[in-house]
Amino acid sequence: xxxxxxxxxxxxxARGLTGQILARFEQVGLKLVAMKMVxxxxxxxxxxxxxxxxxxxxxYSKAKAKYEAxxxxxxxxDHKAYGGEIKRGLVDFLKSAPIVALVLEGEMAVSLVRxxxxxxxxxxxxxxxxxxxxxxxxxxxxxxxxxxxxxxxxASGNLEEANNEIKIWFTDTxxxxxxxxxxxxxxxxxxxxxx
Ligand code: ADP
Numbered sequence: 001x002x003x004x005x006x007x008x009x010x011x012x013x014a015r016g017l018t019g020q021i022l023a024r025f026e027q028v029g030l031k032l033v034a035m036k037m038v039x040x041x042x043x044x045x046x047x048x049x050x051x052x053x054x055x056x057x058x059x060y061s062k063a064k065a066k067y068e069a070x071x072x073x074x075x076x077x078d079h080k081a082y083g084g085e086i087k088r089g090l091v092d093f094l095k096s097a098p099i100v101a102l103v104l105e106g107e108m109a110v111s112l113v114r115x116x117x118x119x120x121x122x123x124x125x126x127x128x129x130x131x132x133x134x135x136x137x138x139x140x141x142x143x144x145x146x147x148x149x150x151x152x153x154x155a156s157g158n159l160e161e162a163n164n165e166i167k168i169w170f171t172d173t174x175x176x177x178x179x180x181x182x183x184x185x186x187x188x189x190x191x192x193x194x195x
Contacts, residue, residue: 002109003033003175004156005165006117007048010097012152013037017134018100021153024116024130025104029182034103034166034175045094047168048154049087056083062120063139072140089148101169106182110155110162117155125151 006025008018026032038044049055060079067074076082104113118129121139125132131151142149156162166175184191 001105001107002159002162003103003105003166004110004113004159004162005154005169006102006104006113006156007094007154007169008100008102009150009152009154010093010099011135011150013098013100015134015152017152020134021130022102025102025113028106028112028116029186030104030106030109030112031180031182032102033105033177034170035100036170036174037098037100038169039098040095042091042095044168045091048094048165049090051084051087053080056080056087059083059086063143066121066124066139070140086148089146093148103166103170103175107186110157110159113155114157117153120151121149122151 008021012018012021022032022035056079060076060082063082064074064076106112116130118125118131120131121137122131122135123138125135127133130153135150135152137150139149156165
């Protein structure tokens with residue numbers, strides 16, 4: 001069974017959305033196996049957002065595609081400079097105020113959580129997703145204000161990322177094992193079979 005990491009960023013906590021966000025994950029049957037409030041250190045956040053070539057290129061390409069689709073000029077020629085700038089802003093933002101870290105467990109938990117969270121830019125995120133329902137921030141506005149998108153949540157992008165990120169925020173003993181309703185209702189093949 002997969003485990004994945006979610007961070008409710010300072011904007012989600014400060015807006016009092018922690019409970020509503022948690023409810024979105026609980027209502028699909030994901031098992032909450034760890035949770036804590038943290039005022040993160042620079043080192044924690046720096047480790048969490050690794051400044052790889054791949055990450056800088058992804059951040060740059062997603063924003064460029066959106067600017068072009070809107071017919072706006074995208075005046076950032078260099079993915080390294082752009083990605084580096086976004087990362088600096090993100091680190092400052094994530095360590096500026098308390099965040100809530102969660103580990104959720106379930107079948108295909110990583111992709112399920114990403115689906116519930118929605119697209120990076122809240123304004124393009126579908127209704128029904130957390131980012132789409134609780135924010136309408138845009139690349140253009142956040143870039144013009146020289147800050148990262150305030151999109152409420154971080155969620156691991158793939159299983160390898162999830163395994164690495166969980167270790168940044170939790171020790172093994174902070175990950176709990178307990179009986180959850182879905183262990184029977186969804187995962188036990190013998191549940192409710194007529195005798
Ligand atoms: P996601 O959080 O959807 O996985 P990324 O990993 O690409 O997105 O980016 C990490 C975070 O950096 C985003 O959630 C957002 O807060 C911020 N961010 C990414 N790209 C931009 C951008 N072009 N402008 C402003 N903030 C950005």
